[in-house]
Amino acid sequence: MLVELLYCSVSVAPQITDADLEHILACARRRNLEAGITGMLLYYRGEFVQILEGRKKSVENVYEKFIGPDLKHTALNKVHQNTISHRSFSEWSMGFIGEPEVESRMPLSVIGILMNLLTDEAKTKPLSMGLNAFVSIYNQLRKSPYR
Ligand SMILES: Cc1cc2nc3c(=O)[nH]c(=O)nc-3n(C[C@H](O)[C@H](O)[C@H](O)COP(=O)(O)O)c2cc1C
Numbered sequence: 001m002l003v004e005l006l007y008c009s010v011s012v013a014p015q016i017t018d019a020d021l022e023h024i025l026a027c028a029r030r031r032n033l034e035a036g037i038t039g040m041l042l043y044y045r046g047e048f049v050q051i052l053e054g055r056k057k058s059v060e061n062v063y064e065k066f067i068g069p070d071l072k073h074t075a076l077n078k079v080h081q082n083t084i085s086h087r088s089f090s091e092w093s094m095g096f097i098g099e100p101e102v103e104s105r106m107p108l109s110v111i112g113i114l115m116n117l118l119t120d121e122a123k124t125k126p127l128s129m130g131l132n133a134f135v136s137i138y139n140q141l142r143k144s145p146y147r
Contacts, residue, residue, distance in 0.1 A: 002087065004039075004053045004130035005063060006080040008137060009073040011046050020072065021098065027066075029093040035062055038087055040095040040117065040134070044102045044141050048073055051130050053087050079137070082129050088122035102142065111135060 013020065021043060032038065037054035050067075052059050068076055089095055095117050114131070115123060122128075127135070 001056050002053065002084050003056045003059055004051060004080075004082055004084045004088075004128060005059050005078065006049070006051045006130045006133050006137075007063070007067075007076055007078045009048045009050075009076045011043070011048065011073050012071065014046070016043065016046070016072070021096070024070075024072065025094060025096055031062065031066060032093040037062055038089045038092050038094075040089055040092065040097065040114075042097040042102070042134070042138060044097075044099055044138070045144070047141060049134060049137050049141070051089075051134050053084060053089060053130075080130055080133050084128055084130070086121055086125075088118050088128060088131055090119045090121075092117065102138070 025041070028041070032052075032054075035054065035058040037052055037058055039050060039052040039054075042049040052063065063078075097113055101113055114135070
């Protein structure tokens with residue numbers, strides 16, 4: 001059974017560095033590839049939003065054993081977990097949207113960024129509940145005053 005899991009968290013370091021992000025992503029991608037997990041991580045102004053997709057057991061295992069206990073972030077809030085019929089990010093062991101992409105004026109919204117990253121199958125379908133939530137959290141982050 002395929003599921004998508006969406007959560008938000010807050011980075012512990014006041015200024016997370018590019019090296020920190022690269023470390024998180026390198027570890028995450030290696031493990032996700034082994035576990036058949038795909039998804040997208042967004043980092044903006046000290047907050048993370050991540051969507052994971054894969055087999056229920058694998059997603060829950062990675063979330064509970066590796067993501068939850070990671071001391072680089074805190075205040076994890078599982079926003080949503082839902083069964084899905086297909087993956088939206090099947091080519092991404094963990095895609096990443098960082099501050100430059102969020103601030104960029106070129107793709108006018110995160111939908112623009114996301115649409116470039118979604119698989120062709122996902123592009124032809126309405127956004128899943130998880131993706132919809134991802135977009136609405138992103139919109140809230142963007143509107144909130146700079147911390
Ligand atoms: C925001 C965030 C997202 C993460 N996403 C994943 C993930 O998708 N898959 C995974 O296996 N681990 C994930 N992790 C855990 C890290 O990949 C990895 O376990 C950690 O960076 C190793 O930390 P250490 O060097 O402090 O032991 C995530 C951690 C954080 C903080």
